[in-house]
Amino acid sequence: MSQNQNADERPSRPVTVSESKFDFHDYSPGAEAVVAEAQVPKSQVWQVPVGRPLVVALVAKQTVTVASGDSGVSKTLDPEAPVVDFMPNVGDGEYTSDANVVAYYDQSGNGSKDTLVTDSTGVSYSGNVSTDGDFLTAVEFSGNGSADKDVDIYTVVRHGYTRIQKRASGKKNVSQELQTEDSITWAFSNPDDPESDRQITWDARNSGMRGVIPPKFYLDLVFYDTNYAVALDAADSADAQLEISIPVSQRPVREDENPTTLRRKVRNNMAGP
């Protein structure tokens, strides 16, 4: 391989589109809406690598109030928190910022909920949780501070569904669905466990033209639920459970390729189901 290899001779390479590459939008229940979007760089083409595993764990947020005198008072989680294989479990005393339940409160009184609740903070876990199958239904908190505190609780989304779609940029804003799974299916997938076949992989129908995402097109996550929201744009979501890992195969636009022509070709192909 020579040092001065031309860009258009470079072969495609595997790239993972992770949460840091997405822009997030707020969401209101009852409508299907784009909650995250990532754009293909203007000089690159993405192709869906069929069969490679996908990870999509979105985040929901709820707020409970812990009174100053509370000692081990159970707070019902609504929505419930799925006990996700690939995250630490609060039920086992793992109070990290990437556990399946993550709680923040305002310790200093400066108006921002930036203190992670553990078993030794002002608002603290008492160590008891209630479970129902694979879900945490309630968590006990104690309030040792001088005042009642609002606590933001982040959990993995269990309601609704999440769709991965590609979307054209510009005036003709057409989109095409690439893969859709229920939130529960996404949550309980496990890309790392060789013993389970709970992997979600890129669907085989995305081979060929359907799986081509040309320069400046968007890769979107579309969410829908009638009652529950996601909170991807909340302050601590990215630190909490949010995990997106979408493998694509990326190659530069070739010298004999015109990005506009490629976009038109793909867009015309997107009319079908």
Place this chain on the structure above:
Amino acid sequence: MPDETLSTSMGEATIETNVAENPTPVAVWDVPDGTVWELVEGYPAILDVDADGGGNMPRSTRLGLAYREPNDPLDAWTVLNDFSIAPFNTLSLKDQQSGDNAQRRRVEFDPEAVPGGSLSLNDTDQLALVVNSGTQIDPASLFWNYPLTVRQE
């Protein structure tokens, strides 16, 4: 291989409570205009449901998929298959997602209702999950997932 899923999370799904002691739908899907839904037997279903007030549904509970065409007599549902709730009570949603031990969760159509093991529904039809139990379900706890093929008409 079907590429979509028939799910209670879909916008086309209406979730309701069953009438105790009567076979009644708990989830009804309206096939969207201009599409055809195809269901093929042989895949494992994923289901979770609690009784009203919490806890498992009794083991005597029977479940099934059913469809209804326009002008069906007395709005009757035609039941396609019938299965027990036992394997779904035994296995958590996470365990059901694993393909092992799926035999009792595999959907098998009644050959008299669906010859050939494959059912096509168009946009005037409705599909439902029906339950016959002495206990009412908690509609908020219902989750159902089965592979589905969607085609344009």
